[in-house]
Amino acid sequence: MTAKISTGLAAVLGVALVANGVYMITAPEPWYWMVPGVPDRGPFNQHFVRDIGFIYLLMGAAFIAGAVYRTHRLQLWLLPALWLVCHALFHIWEVVVGICGPASLLEDFAGVTLPALLAVGLVVVSRGAQRDA
Numbered sequence: 207m208t209a210k211i212s213t214g215l216a217a218v219l220g221v222a223l224v225a226n227g228v229y230m231i232t233a234p235e236p237w238y239w240m241v242p243g244v245p246d247r248g249p250f251n252q253h254f255v256r257d258i259g260f261i262y263l264l265m266g267a268a269f270i271a272g273a274v275y276r277t278h279r280l281q282l283w284l285l286p287a288l289w290l291v292c293h294a295l296f297h298i299w300e301v302v303v304g305i306c307g308p309a310s311l312l313e314d315f316a317g318v319t320l321p322a323l324l325a326v327g328l329v330v331v332s333r334g335a336q337r338d339a
Contacts, residue, residue, distance in 0.1 A: 208331055208335075209276075209335060212327075212328055212331045212332065212335075213273045214273075215324060215327075215328060216269045216270070216272055216273040216279075216283065216328050217269070217270060217273040219266075219269050219321060219324055219325065219328070220265075220266040220267065220268070220269030220270035220271075220272075220273065221266065221270065222266070222321075223262045223263070223265050223266030223269065223286075223321070224262070224263055224266030224267060224270070225266075226259075226262045226266075226317075227259045227260065227261070227262030227263030227264075227265075227266060228259070228263060229259070230255050230256060230258060230259025230262060231256050231259035231260065231263065234250075234252045234255035234256050234259070235250060235252065235255075237255060237259075238250045238255055241317065242313050243306075243310055243313045243314055246306065246310070247300075247305075247306070261289065264286075265286035265289060265290070268282045268283065268285070268286045269282070269283060269286060269325075269328070272328075272332070279332045279335075279336075280329065280332045280333055280336050283325065283328050283329050283332055284329055286325060287322070287325035287326055287328065287329045290321050290322040290325045291322045291325070291326060293318060293322065294318050294319045294322040294323075297310070297311070297314050297318050297319070298311065
């Protein structure tokens, strides 16, 4: 049952990351103004938003591929999970050093911290399943 849940969760996370990436690539300025907290962190930069959009697109593809290809699941999920964790830690660092207020952690939770936590959970489950196999 855990395999079905993790596969489904990875697929949903992957689709969400791909959708975000496509939006960032195809409509960088509307994305910039729509996502809460983003305009507070610096001026709009079309090139930068699109660059990060490609990262989200590739991470989403990796989670989807891992949901499909069980034998390579851990490898496919590990690197995007690490990027998502580093991204979340960077947002926490911004609060610690005073760039953003503590309220930004709540504002960022759904789009930054939650995906990182879900990705870590997927890697842990995948690692356990690989060890048991």
